[in-house]
Amino acid sequence: MSKSIVVVDYGIGNVFSVCNALKQAGCEPNLTRSASDVLSADKVILPGVGAFGRAIAALRDLGLDETLRRFVETERPFLGICIGMQLLMDQSTEFGENTGLGFIPGIVDRIPGTGTDGAPLRVPHISWGEVRPAENVSGEDWAATPVANGGAHDSFYFVHSFHCTPSDPAHRLAVVDYGGNAITAAVRRDNLMGVQFHPERSGPAGLGFLERFINL
Amino acid sequence: MNIRLIARLDVKLQHLIKGVQMEGWRKMGNPAERAKLYYQQGADELLYMDVVASLYERNNLSDIVREVAQEAFVPITVGGGIGDLKSVKQLLDVGADKVAINTAATKRPDILREISDTYGSQATVLSIEAKRLPQGGWEAMTDNGRNHTERDVIAWAVEGARLGAGEIFITSIDRDGTMKGMDLDLIAAVTREVDIPVIASGGAAGSAHVAQAVGAGATAVSLAKALHTDAVTFGALRDDLAKASIPVRAHKSEMVQV
Structure with missing residues (x-):
């Protein structure tokens, strides 16, 4: 039996692109907001674009916050993309303070407005950035994650004004450079993974990442 | 930070077209193909403009965007004739990632806030x-340079x-x-006054012009005619820019599948 991949449909953006990319990467995703579908899935993907507050409110209104909490306890693979990654954290400072799902301890706040050389940085950060392992990630560990293409440092498409800072450095998987600042590009905790970039919009590198996630 | 190289595709009805100074359009091929x-070839993004949309007050690119979004996995921006949230939603739903607003915003600037708040x-x-x-x-113009807004471009960009x-x-x-x-004066003036990314468009024939625009402050550059006439390819652009120490995404290495 082929593995079932659920893409959570909570009315927050780009599900069409995510589903297209997953099809291209070799699976037939189930776009749904049904709790039973989510809970019976082999893997769950939480996409999202736009503002944190709107996204978390949409999840809660549909009762999906609790459904996702129960899915995460199954220890099956879970991937958050962009806002879907930021929602995994405890809280965000975007437009006031909003609490997140709290699956990974840490905060979401605005990207630094200056580089390490003191020069102003444009926000949102929009670029194809090369991801590299975070400080505490060994080469062997890196090569085994779906983010690394067999140990390579692929480039992915980033567009964001806010970024995640996990409280425990062990939860930081990958970083991307912006003006000398190491911005969190991917987080992980047990079966949870989140990526700040948009794999569905990152060409062959993004499709490769999705394929590796599907095959976990 | 890597500079983004964007393909701009102007579309009239079902044709890819291109003019000079936004006049004298000629057909250049099939916009989806x-x-x-x-x-x-390694475009970082695609940008579609429906050049007659404002005349008809509707954007006609949904079918093209839907087709392209299923095969081209890079960000797609769509502009032309978008005047309300309904038409924004329609385009995002078929695979556009961003909408470009000109005429509607010059008439009613709050449309920008509404789109931003919603999407x-x-x-x-x-x-x-x-x-x-x-x-x-x-001066900021609309409808492919035909109509005046009496807005100063720099002040309008800041607003x-x-x-x-x-x-x-x-x-x-x-x-x-x-x-x-x-x-280059325009690019420098706009990038100096705004703190968001700026995509420069108009006049680039190849990597030397792109490099000049980057030097003037652009974080992304769009090309149209040079691409449509096969005067340059993204591969050649990337190679030349990398040699000139302009940071660009390395495309070829990504094509290697493990």
Whole structure:
């Protein structure tokens, strides 16, 4: 039996692109907001674009916050993309303070407005950035994650004004450079993974990442 | 940070077209097929403009975007004739990632705030057509340079950013389709005054012009005629820019599948 991949449909953006990319990467995703579908899935993907507050409110209104909490306890693979990654954290400072799902301890706040050389940085950060392992990630560990293409440092498409800072450095998987600042590009905790970039919009590198996630 | 190289595709009805200074349009091919080619060649993004949409007050690119979005996995921006949230939603639902707003925003600037509040600033691009004024400065024009807004381009860019645009897409009407280089004064003036990314458009024939635009402050550059006429390819652009120490995404290495 082929593995079932659920893409959570909570009315927050780009599900069409995510589903297209997953099809291209070799699976037939189930776009749904049904709790039973989510809970019976082999893997769950939480996409999202736009503002944190709107996204978390949409999840809660549909009762999906609790459904996702129960899915995460199954220890099956879970991937958050962009806002879907930021929602995994405890809280965000975007437009006031909003609490997140709290699956990974840490905060979401605005990207630094200056580089390490003191020069102003444009926000949102929009670029194809090369991801590299975070400080505490060994080469062997890196090569085994779906983010690394067999140990390579692929480039992915980033567009964001806010970024995640996990409280425990062990939860930081990958970083991307912006003006000398190491911005969190991917987080992980047990079966949870989140990526700040948009794999569905990152060409062959993004499709490769999705394929590796599907095959976990 | 890597500079983004963007393919701009102007569309009239079902044809890819290109003019000079936004006039004298000629047919250049099939807009969907060209976009797919640019994706395969390594475009960082695709940008569609429906050049007659404002006349009909509707954007006609949904079918093309739907087709291209299923095969080209890079961000797609769509502009032309978008005047309300309903048409924004329609385009995002078929695979567009961002919408570029010009005419509607000059008439009612709050549309930028509404789109940004609903779909995020990352989906909200303010498109400005800039025409150099004899006395200095630039005026924001609409409808492919035909209509005046009496808005100063720089002030309008600043206001657009304040209203929630996540990017400014700035086209020099004077340089559009000329392949004689970009309006570097314009790029420098806009990038100096706004703190969001700026995509420069109009006049680039190849890597030397792109490098000049980057030097003037652009974080992304769009090309049209040079691509449509096969004068340059994204592969050659990347190679030349990398040699000139302009940071660009390495495309070829990504094609290697493990």
